[in-house]
């Protein structure tokens with residue numbers, strides 16, 4: 314074990330021990346949880362487990378004791394630690410997904426053109442024109458690129474939805490060895506290690522783990538985009554928004 318690996322192990326131990334959650338670099342209010350309430354009417358029945366941020370100490374911010382290699386004024390960043398956490402969660406959450414998408418169907422899900430939407434491939438934008446919005450979001454899609462979402466055949470596209478739209482997202486984690494999630498947040502780049510809470514009630518798909526024989530972990534969420542503005546959809550796993558897992562979510 315190299316010196317760096319010892320430091321990372323120590324940092325991970327601090328995270329795991331310190332309040333049972335990923336408290337490093339958090340910008341959310343004390344007591345906030347990554348496991349936000351499920352959308353009403355969701356068929357999912359499993360309970361969340363290890364993504365619970367608990368009531369982690371609010372003192373472990375960018376300048377707190379959890380601040381290890383990579384700290385800067387721009388915010389804590391440690392890609393190696395983020396990867397270590399996501400790999401651990403990927404294993405732990407593998408059997409915990411609400412549903413699964415057969416692996417052979419995942420690529421098509423990421424390519425599917427949503428109903429009622431227009432695509433501008435040059436601008437990497439998908440614009441929805443109806444009050445009911447539905448699309449698939451595939452994390453770390455087959456064929457890459459790594460640490461991105463594929464939506465409507467585009468990589469991290471800007472999504473534009475009408476104010477008040479009811480938005481349904483089928484989130485599929487296609488990564489073979491890391492947990493990922495999907496969330497709409499008001500936070501903007503450059504992101505903190507922990508990118509922030511959901512901007513709309515229910516606009517949060519928790520981390521889903523590694524694939525199983527049943528396929529790729531899948532969760533369907535529904536929320537109302539009830540306030541205009543420019544938001545971001547991100548992976549809520551620590552460090553992943555910083556590593557490129559984000560795109561603009563415009564409510565007009």
Ligand SMILES: [Cu+2]
Nearest residue numbers: 493548550553
């Ligand atoms: Cu991720």
